[in-house]
Every structure is written in structure tokens, then in C-alpha cells.
Amino acid sequence: MKELLSRYPVSPQATQNTHINADKYQQMYQQSIEQPDVFWAEQAEQFIDWYKPWKQVSEVNYQTADISWFKGGQLNVSYNCIDRHLASKANQTAIIFEGDEPTDDFRVSYQELHDNVCRLANLLKTRGVSKGDRVCIYMPMIPEVGYAMLACARIGAVHSVVFGGFSTESIKARVLDADCQVVITADEGVRGGKKIPLKANVDAALVDCPDVHSVIMVERTGVEVNWQDQRDVNYQEVINHYEPMCEPEMMDAEDPLFILYTSGSTGKPKGVLHTCGGYILYAAMTHKYVFDYQEGEIYWCTADAGWITGHSYIFYGPLANGATTLVFEGVPTYPDAGRCWQVCEKHQVNIFYTAPTAIRALMGLGDELVEKHDRSSIRLLGTVGEPINPEAWHWYYEVVGQSCCSIVDTWWQTETGGILITSLPGAVDMKPGAAGKPFFGVKPAIVSKEGDVLEGEARGRLVMTGSWPGQMRTVYGDHQRFFDTYFSQYTGYYFTGDGAKRDADGFYWITGRIDDVLNVSGHRLGTAEIESALVLHPKVAEAAVVGYPHEIKGQGIYCYVTLMSGVDCQQSLTEELQALVADELGRFAKPDYIQFAPGLPKTRSGKIMRRILRKIAENELENLGDTSTLADPSVVKDLIDNRIVHG
Ligand code: ATP
Ligand code: MG
Numbered sequence: 001m002k003e004l005l006s007r008y009p010v011s012p013q014a015t016q017n018t019h020i021n022a023d024k025y026q027q028m029y030q031q032s033i034e035q036p037d038v039f040w041a042e043q044a045e046q047f048i049d050w051y052k053p054w055k056q057v058s059e060v061n062y063q064t065a066d067i068s069w070f071k072g073g074q075l076n077v078s079y080n081c082i083d084r085h086l087a088s089k090a091n092q093t094a095i096i097f098e099g100d101e102p103t104d105d106f107r108v109s110y111q112e113l114h115d116n117v118c119r120l121a122n123l124l125k126t127r128g129v130s131k132g133d134r135v136c137i138y139m140p141m142i143p144e145v146g147y148a149m150l151a152c153a154r155i156g157a158v159h160s161v162v163f164g165g166f167s168t169e170s171i172k173a174r175v176l177d178a179d180c181q182v183v184i185t186a187d188e189g190v191r192g193g194k195k196i197p198l199k200a201n202v203d204a205a206l207v208d209c210p211d212v213h214s215v216i217m218v219e220r221t222g223v224e225v226n227w228q229d230q231r232d233v234n235y236q237e238v239i240n241h242y243e244p245m246c247e248p249e250m251m252d253a254e255d256p257l258f259i260l261y262t263s264g265s266t267g268k269p270k271g272v273l274h275t276c277g278g279y280i281l282y283a284a285m286t287h288k289y290v291f292d293y294q295e296g297e298i299y300w301c302t303a304d305a306g307w308i309t310g311h312s313y314i315f316y317g318p319l320a321n322g323a324t325t326l327v328f329e330g331v332p333t334y335p336d337a338g339r340c341w342q343v344c345e346k347h348q349v350n351i352f353y354t355a356p357t358a359i360r361a362l363m364g365l366g367d368e369l370v371e372k373h374d375r376s377s378i379r380l381l382g383t384v385g386e387p388i389n390p391e392a393w394h395w396y397y398e399v400v401g402q403s404c405c406s407i408v409d410t411w412w413q414t415e416t417g418g419i420l421i422t423s424l425p426g427a428v429d430m431k432p433g434a435a436g437k438p439f440f441g442v443k444p445a446i447v448s449k450e451g452d453v454l455e456g457e458a459r460g461r462l463v464m465t466g467s468w469p470g471q472m473r474t475v476y477g478d479h480q481r482f483f484d485t486y487f488s489q490y491t492g493y494y495f496t497g498d499g500a501k502r503d504a505d506g507f508y509w510i511t512g513r514i515d516d517v518l519n520v521s522g523h524r525l526g527t528a529e530i531e532s533a534l535v536l537h538p539k540v541a542e543a544a545v546v547g548y549p550h551e552i553k554g555q556g557i558y559c560y561v562t563l564m565s566g567v568d569c570q571q572s573l574t575e576e577l578q579a580l581v582a583d584e585l586g587r588f589a590k591p592d593y594i595q596f597a598p599g600l601p602k603t604r605s606g607k608i609m610r611r612i613l614r615k616i617a618e619n620e621l622e623n624l625g626d627t628s629t630l631a632d633p634s635v636v637k638d639l640i641d642n643r644i645v646h647g
Pocket of ligand 2: 266413
């Protein structure tokens, strides 16, 4: 196995003229921590256009979970994402659309974005939508999903985007939870050559949602759909009757902007509420600095609009910065697994942001499909969603990035609105597998289970001291759940639910979810660490590790392993893998069981759902918990059928 470096210094070649360098990071970080209100006031003036200044920069009370930023300040998020750019950028491309088929693409300028958003905002108004009303958006990845979000923001309506891959039950639950009265959808979605019956799913969901009075449907494929004349509106048929002008509503910084449900990795999804002022400032600022976005660059984030990454880093952050953002309708493996690189070549993408799950999947399919496309335009690669195993990091760095791009690992959550921990390009060294260092104004801490704050090199639970503008404000309709989930465990801190360690250089490493931390013979071990060791093996594509009760050790280690395509599993491989983990982490970490699995249970956003794997390893099959956000429920059956039943 090849020698892997564990630290890559800030490379002068990749980081020339970055917005931030090491000295600037130190100086700005220091100020942001010592005088947060002064710091954030300056940023808010620099990044955002306000109609009226705020009365108070921040007011934060973690005893009651009451948080506000820039209260009394007035702004409009859609104005900040569109109108203010028109003077200099009316003809610049705001959105590059790349369709499911490689031949299908077009560009939307800032002027066109403005006109489309205004028309849709006016249509929403005539359907009775006004400030504070909730609108559900259930769409494929076409520019109209962005128009819909921004049209809501323009008139002060609160959007709730539901991922277009979810089915009827998930739509229904989210429409009811947020009491949405309007749904924006499409006739069908197209992904990877397959059609998804969005309108039919909405029709079925709404049977149980009597309060929805309007469904606006964008025609994507033109398929025949059921129609309710009073309720349904055909977007294409009516949209040009509406004025391409709509005065933006003046919003208070603390008025709600959107509700978005978490991925459901650890339990029932939570309806996270974000507000206008703090969120848009934080999304814009992190987008500029973390991706080192430079004027005129082409930026592509492969997330779906149904996730927070799509909200903050496809639409709100990039558009607030006047960037060109690519919206991709398809999947990385269609028509073949070289699609991402083909799109990068075609549109000369400079910044590419994706998830470890995609990186591991593409890595498993070989280098040839990457190398066949020219990637010389790419200068920065990002990752988000799960810890990235060093093996996958190296593949991303060496093969995709040809060893000359910065890689930014970005740790954050739906709840945090934007990136909190990252390796800032040009400022912070890269350590494969480490999330990096705190962003400006972010004060992470590591606490023991009992709540003692640990200093220096430490391992424990990741919490945040103090607030940042992008922080969520409540769980929609359930403030008690907000308090209970995030503030009740450790008084005075925001509890992330993740385990982490801090190394001697002050880098943070995410070791996995708190519920997943193992205690084997008195050693505390993160699932991410064992998984990364397993993935070092050239035949292993992906791994998920869980604990199960063990009489002697306290917990035993049960591993699920997916092999590279074309490799078959032999008994000797189990032994090799056990030895590999023991070598990497110590004998105590040697896996007890290894189950080879063709697929792992993942959320729709691509995260491994270990809570289900834990139940299977514990042979507790009756109640697998909330599986509504599972991408492919059929993998669970295979895992159960082939589980290793033990003592
Ligand atoms: P739920 O809260 O419903 O269980 P979820 O936590 O998966 O779902 P998200 O908000 O989409 O919902 O995901 C945030 C989580 O993703 C983080 O708490 C962390 O565990 C993981 N994560 C995100 N980015 C990274 C990263 N760069 N490195 C490690 N873990 C990450
Ligand atoms: Mg979470």
C-alpha cells in the first residue's frame, strides 16, 4: 500500500492571491472572537445591502434557546441575490443549467433571473400568498427551483423545499407539519434517464392535506397529468402574463426565510427554521471565503436543492455574491460515471463541491473515466456530508485534482446554516480526513460526556460556545424540541450531536455521531476511524462500522463492507481486513465481524444510516426506527438476510 501524507502545507501554487492567507486568518479570527459584535457588524455591512440598519448585532440566550442577529435591520434576500447585481451584471450568467442528458443545457443571466423570479412572485401573490405564509417546493433540479425559492423570499413567504426524490408520505408529513397552503412542483423529474412522477406524488399527498389551495406545476417533460382546475396552475401557460417587476418586501432580519428538514440520519427529521439576515450573511461570507470564490469563476455544487447544501451553496451564497452557479439535474453516474468531469470540462468549472459518498462511489469505478476528461479548469475541490476517509481524500486530491487543487473539507449541519469548520484555502494546511479549523466567529469546544470542557489535544463531544449568524432559530412549531435537542445536554453550549477530536495543531476531526461512538475494552473509538482504516484496502470501496453489546469487551465491532466493483469476497479478505484495522489503530480495534454487502443503507442525501446497521448487528429486527428518508429500502433486506448472527 502506498505511503499517504498526513499533512499538506498551504501550497503557494494553488493558493496564489486567495482572499485569505495564514496571517489574515489569524488576525480576522482573533478579532471575530474577541469582539464578535464589531466583527459581524463590519461583515454585515460589507456583504449585505440593508434598507434599514439593525438595532442590535446579536442577542443570544442558550438557557432559553432564544437567538437573534441584526434585529430591527431590514433587508430582502432576493434583492441581495439579484437586484443589486443588475447594474454591473445584468448580462452575466447567474445559472448554468446542465440537464440530465449531456446535450441539454442553457444559461440564465442575472436579468433573466430577475424577470423570472418577479413573475413567479407575482403569480404567488395572485394565489393569495403573502408575508409569513409557507410554500412547499417539490421540484427537480431545474432553474425553476431557484426561481421558486427566490420568489418566496421576495414576497416574504417561507419556503419548505422537499427533496424531489421523496415520495408521497414525506411530502404529506412536511406539508402538514409546516401548514403549507401552496405547493410548487413539476409534472415529472428526470434523473439518470429515469422519470419521477412529481405531480402524481403531490396529488396523492394532498388527498390528506385539505388546506392546500394551489399547486403550481412547471412542465418538465410534458407528460399527461391529472388536473384539478380550481387548484392547479400550469406555470408555462400563465407565467408570461405576469409583470417581470415585483417590489421586494421589506423583511426584518429575524423574519423567517425558510424551513428545511434534516436528513434523518439519527432519527425523525427536524424542521429547521432559518431567518433572513443572519442566514444570508453567513451563506454569502462562507461561500466567498471557504471556496475562495473569485469574480467570474464557474462554481458547481452537486447537492440537491432539497438539502441545506443546495440552499446555502447552490443558490443563496453564490447568488448573494453575484457568482455563476451550475445547476445539475442528473446524477454522477449517468450516462456514465465520468459525467462530473465531462460537465467540468464542458463548462470550465473552477470550483467543484460534492460529498464523500459520491467520491467513494466514483473511486470504486476506476480512474479511467476521470482521466479521459480535461480537468485543468478546476482549482478547488470541496467535500461535505460525512467524514471523508483519507483514502478517498487522496484519490480526490491526486486523481481528480491532479495534485494541484486545494481541497476543502467542510463540516456543518442543516442547523448551522453554513460551514463552521473547514480548511480555509490559502490559510490553513490540509490534513486528509480532518475537517480543519473554525471559520470566523466560530468557537468550537470539546467536552467530555459529563460536560467537562477539555483543553488542548482532546477527544469527546463537539459543542459550540456562543452563536454565529447562520444558526437556526427554532424547530418549526416546536421550540421545546429545539431546546431539548441542542441546549439541554450541556448548559450554555450548542450541542452538535457529533463526536470529535482536536489534535496538537488545533485541527478538528469528526469521529462520527455521538450515538455511534464505540467503547471497546475501555477504548473510545469513532466509527469514522475504523471505516477509514478499512477503506485503505485496495479492494474496499466503502465501509460502515457499528458496535454491539459484547460480554467481555463492553462493545464489539461489527463492520459492513462494500467491495470495489468486480472484486469478489473470500474468507482470506476478512482476515486481511481485520489485520489492517489492528495495524492501523491497535489490536483492541480489530473487527469482530465483517459482513460483505453490495450496498449500505443511506439517507437520500447520501449519508450512511448507522442506526439501522446497529439494529441489524444487534439482531433487533422488529423496530428499525424511522426509515422514511432511506434512499433504497431494498438494501436493508439483503443486509438482514446476510447478517452474521452471533452469541
Ligand atoms: P438528522 O439530524 O436528522 O439525524 P443529519 O444530521 O444527517 O440528519 P444534516 O444536517 O444533513 O442531517 O447533516 C449534518 C451532519 O453531517 C453533521 O452533524 C455531521 O455528522 C455530518 N457532516 C457534515 N459534513 C461533514 C464533514 N465535512 N465531516 C464530517 N461529518 C460531516
Ligand atoms: Mg443532525
